[in-house]
Amino acid sequence: MNAITWATFEPLLPEMLLVCTGLVLIGLDLFAEKTREVLPWLTVLGCVTVLGMVLGERNVSAFGGMFLTDSYGVFFKVISLLSVIMATLMGEHYRRVHGLRHGEYYALMVFAATGMLIMASAGDLMVLYLGLELMALSVYCLVGMNKREAVSAEAAIKYFLMGVFASAIMLFGMSLVYGLTGSTSIAEIARFTARTGLAENPALLAALGLMIAAFCFKVAVAPFHFWTPDVYEGAPTMVTAFMSVGPKAAGFAVFGRVLVSGFPELQPHWGSLLAILALLTMAVGNITALVQTSIKRMLAYSAIAHAGYSLLGVLAGTADGLSATMSYLLIYGFMNMGAFAILVLLSSRGAHHESLDDYRGLAKNHPLAAVLMLIFMFSLTGIPPTAGFIGKFYLLRAALGAGYTGTVIGAVIFSAISAYFYLRVVRNMYMSEPEGELDFSYSPGISAVLGLALLGVVGLGLLPGTIIGRAASALLGQ
Amino acid sequence: MLMLLFFCYCAVVIIGTGLLAVTLRNPVHSVLMVLILFFHMAMLYLSLGAEFLAAVQVIVYAGAILVLYLFVLFLVSLKEELRMPRFVSSAWLGRLIAGGLAACLLYILPVFSTGARGNWPAERVREITPTRALATEMYSASVLPFEIAGLILLVAVIGGLLLARREKDSSNTNG
Structure with missing residues (x-):
C-alpha cells in the first residue's frame, strides 16, 4: 500500500488553492459584512492565481492515474477559469445595479470551478463523476439564487430533477462498464477492451450509450436539451452566461476524454451516433431560435446550436478534431460571455430589458454597447474576421477530414440560417428608431468583461495560429 | 441455489x-x-x-x-398536490422510450461478461474483514474521490443555506 504524503497531493495544488479561496470567501461573507465589496475582486484574484498555476503545470499522472495534469486538461481548465472570472466580474456589476447580497454567489462559483478543474483532469470514472457532481450541485444552487423570482426557482428545480436523472443514467452506464472491464480507470478500460476484444460485445455499446446520453444532457445536445431554454431563461443572467460556457466546456472535456481515450475502438459506432445528434442539435437550436422574441431565450437556443457545432470535432475522434472543438469552446466562451455581458449591462433594477424590442435604436443613444453587441453577434454567426469564423472553419474541416460530409453540409446550412436571428438583433440596434430610454452605466466589472471578451473575439480572429497550435500540441503532448 | x-x-x-x-x-x-x-x-x-x-x-x-x-x-x-406541466406532452412516448431502454438492457444481459479481477478477491476480504478492506481502499487508493465527496457535502450545506435562508427585506438595503 502506498503511503499518502503531502507530495501525493502536489499536482492538486491549484484545486486546493481554489477550495481555500472559496472557504475564505464564505468566511468573509459570514464574519465581515463590510468586506462584501471586495469579494468579487478576491474571487478574481484567486482565479487568476490558479490560472497561472494551471498554466505552469507539468504533465503528471497522480493518484495512480486518477488525476492527469496533461495539456488537454490544462486547456479546458483555462476555459473554465476564464468563464468563472468573467461571470464573477458580471456579478460585481449585478451587485451594484440589483443589490446582489449573496456572498455565497462567489463561493459557489469557485466551488463549481473546482469541480470543472477536476473534471478536466479526471482519468478515472469515479473522479470524473464526483467532479461533475461538485460542479452541478453548485450550479443548481446558483440557478435558484433569486428566490424572489418564481422563474428562477422553477428553473432550479427543473435543472436539478433533470440533472440528477442524467447523473443516475451516467452512473448506470459507468457501473456496466466497470462490470465489463473490472476497472474505472479510463486508460485501463481502453487497454482491457483492446486486449480482450470486448469492443464486439453489445453490452459495452449499451453501457457507452447510457454514458453518452448523460454527457449529451450535460452539454445540452438534442434530444436531451429540453431543460436548456427554461433553465437558461430563468437563471440570473450572469449564471446563464457562466452555465453556457464553463460547465459546457467541462462537459465536453469529459466527453472527449472518455470517448477518445476510453473507447477509441468504438469510434465507428459513437462517431456516426454523434453525427446524427449533432445534426439534430443544430437543427433544433437554430430553427427554434428563429421565433424567439427574448434575446436571453434566443441565446439559450443558440447555446444548444453551438453544442451541436462543438460535437463536430468530437465525433471525428482525431487529434485534429478535438483540438478544433477545444479552440471553438474557448472562442465561444469569449463571444457568448460578451453577448451576455451586454444583456447584464442593459438590465436595470426591476426591468430586465431582454426582449428584442428593447434593442431598437440602441446605436443612437449608446453607440459603444451597440458596436460591441454587433461584434459578438457577427462572431456568433461566424462572419470573418471574428474568431467565430475561425472556430467554425476548423470544426468543419475536421469533420470533413473524418468523412462526415453530410453533417458538414448540414452544419453550413444551419449556420446560414442562424445569421437571420443573430443579425436581426443588429438590424434592430442600427436600423430602427429608439422606443424608450435605456439608462445604464458601465461599472469596472462589466467593462473588464466586455474588454476581455472583445480582446478574445478580435484577437483570436486575427491571430488564430497561436491558439489552434496550443490546442493541437495539447493533444500531441498527451 | x-x-x-x-x-x-x-x-x-x-x-x-x-x-x-x-x-x-x-x-x-x-x-x-x-x-x-x-x-x-x-x-x-x-x-x-x-x-x-x-x-x-x-x-x-x-x-x-x-x-x-x-x-x-x-x-x-x-395539502394539495403540486402539478407541473409535462416536459413531453404524451406520457405514452415516455413509456415507449422507457420500455425500449428496458428491452435493450435485457437484450445485453446474456452477453454480459465480467471483467478483470480487482485487487480484492473474496478470500482476502474475508481474511482481513470487509470493514478493514473498505477502509484501506478508501484512505489509500481512493483518497482523492473521498476528499472530493467531502467537498460535495460542503457545497450541499452552503447551497442549502443559500436556498433556505429567509431573505431580509431588500427594499431598504440598496447594494
Whole structure:
C-alpha cells in the first residue's frame, strides 16, 4: 500500500488553492459584512492565481492515474477559469445595479470551478463523476439564487430533477462498464477492451450509450436539451452566461476524454451516433431560435446550436478534431460571455430589458454597447474576421477530414440560417428608431468583461495560429 | 441455489418497491416503500459479505435520511398536490422510450461478461474483514474521490443555506 504524503497531493495544488479561496470567501461573507465589496475582486484574484498555476503545470499522472495534469486538461481548465472570472466580474456589476447580497454567489462559483478543474483532469470514472457532481450541485444552487423570482426557482428545480436523472443514467452506464472491464480507470478500460476484444460485445455499446446520453444532457445536445431554454431563461443572467460556457466546456472535456481515450475502438459506432445528434442539435437550436422574441431565450437556443457545432470535432475522434472543438469552446466562451455581458449591462433594477424590442435604436443613444453587441453577434454567426469564423472553419474541416460530409453540409446550412436571428438583433440596434430610454452605466466589472471578451473575439480572429497550435500540441503532448 | 433464490427475492422486492415509491400518491406511503427498499438493499450487501456496508445502509439511509424525509413532509405539509406541466406532452412516448431502454438492457444481459479481477478477491476480504478492506481502499487508493465527496457535502450545506435562508427585506438595503 502506498503511503499518502503531502507530495501525493502536489499536482492538486491549484484545486486546493481554489477550495481555500472559496472557504475564505464564505468566511468573509459570514464574519465581515463590510468586506462584501471586495469579494468579487478576491474571487478574481484567486482565479487568476490558479490560472497561472494551471498554466505552469507539468504533465503528471497522480493518484495512480486518477488525476492527469496533461495539456488537454490544462486547456479546458483555462476555459473554465476564464468563464468563472468573467461571470464573477458580471456579478460585481449585478451587485451594484440589483443589490446582489449573496456572498455565497462567489463561493459557489469557485466551488463549481473546482469541480470543472477536476473534471478536466479526471482519468478515472469515479473522479470524473464526483467532479461533475461538485460542479452541478453548485450550479443548481446558483440557478435558484433569486428566490424572489418564481422563474428562477422553477428553473432550479427543473435543472436539478433533470440533472440528477442524467447523473443516475451516467452512473448506470459507468457501473456496466466497470462490470465489463473490472476497472474505472479510463486508460485501463481502453487497454482491457483492446486486449480482450470486448469492443464486439453489445453490452459495452449499451453501457457507452447510457454514458453518452448523460454527457449529451450535460452539454445540452438534442434530444436531451429540453431543460436548456427554461433553465437558461430563468437563471440570473450572469449564471446563464457562466452555465453556457464553463460547465459546457467541462462537459465536453469529459466527453472527449472518455470517448477518445476510453473507447477509441468504438469510434465507428459513437462517431456516426454523434453525427446524427449533432445534426439534430443544430437543427433544433437554430430553427427554434428563429421565433424567439427574448434575446436571453434566443441565446439559450443558440447555446444548444453551438453544442451541436462543438460535437463536430468530437465525433471525428482525431487529434485534429478535438483540438478544433477545444479552440471553438474557448472562442465561444469569449463571444457568448460578451453577448451576455451586454444583456447584464442593459438590465436595470426591476426591468430586465431582454426582449428584442428593447434593442431598437440602441446605436443612437449608446453607440459603444451597440458596436460591441454587433461584434459578438457577427462572431456568433461566424462572419470573418471574428474568431467565430475561425472556430467554425476548423470544426468543419475536421469533420470533413473524418468523412462526415453530410453533417458538414448540414452544419453550413444551419449556420446560414442562424445569421437571420443573430443579425436581426443588429438590424434592430442600427436600423430602427429608439422606443424608450435605456439608462445604464458601465461599472469596472462589466467593462473588464466586455474588454476581455472583445480582446478574445478580435484577437483570436486575427491571430488564430497561436491558439489552434496550443490546442493541437495539447493533444500531441498527451 | 439458496443464495440465488435470496437474491431473486431481494431484486424483485427492490424493483417492486422502487416502482411503488414513484407511483403512489401519498408521500408517506412512498417513503415507507423506500424504507423497505433500503432494508432489502442492506440484505443484498449482507449476502455479498459486506457487513459494514449493510450496517451503514441501515443506519444512514433507513435511520437518518428517511427520517429526514419524513420531517420534511411533516414540516411542509402540502395539502394539495403540486402539478407541473409535462416536459413531453404524451406520457405514452415516455413509456415507449422507457420500455425500449428496458428491452435493450435485457437484450445485453446474456452477453454480459465480467471483467478483470480487482485487487480484492473474496478470500482476502474475508481474511482481513470487509470493514478493514473498505477502509484501506478508501484512505489509500481512493483518497482523492473521498476528499472530493467531502467537498460535495460542503457545497450541499452552503447551497442549502443559500436556498433556505429567509431573505431580509431588500427594499431598504440598496447594494
